[in-house]
Amino acid sequence: MAARIQARAYVFQDMPPPGSPVPMPTAQERERIARWAREGAPLCADAGAEALPGDGGVDGGL
Ligand code: HEM
Numbered sequence: 001m002a003a004r005i006q007a008r009a010y011v012f013q014d015m016p017p018p019g020s021p022v023p024m025p026t027a028q029e030r031e032r033i034a035r036w037a038r039e040g041a042p043l044c045a046d047a048g049a050e051a052l053p054g055d056g057g058v059d060g061g062l
Pocket of ligand 1: 001020025
């Protein structure tokens, strides 16, 4: 599925569909999706990114 997400959101850029109510990802966000897919689609808590909240960010930081 990560390969399909990379294809649709980064390679073809037809997701999210143009005209849908969600905000379009920026080029930088599409790059980030592609990098996530290339690096094996790690789960958030394993991503080794900047300091994560103790709960792994499952609540979106709220
Ligand atoms: C960043 C946001 C999104 C990503 C990464 C994404 C990704 C995907 C993926 C991976 C599939 C599976 C089909 C395949 O294997 O190629 C898919 C299908 C689909 N998505 Fe999205 N999607 C996003 C947002 C949306 C939104 C906002 C809508 C509608 C408003 C939408 C509508 C659909 C529909 C109708 C399908 C099935 C038909 C098709 O494959 O074209 N998606 N999407």
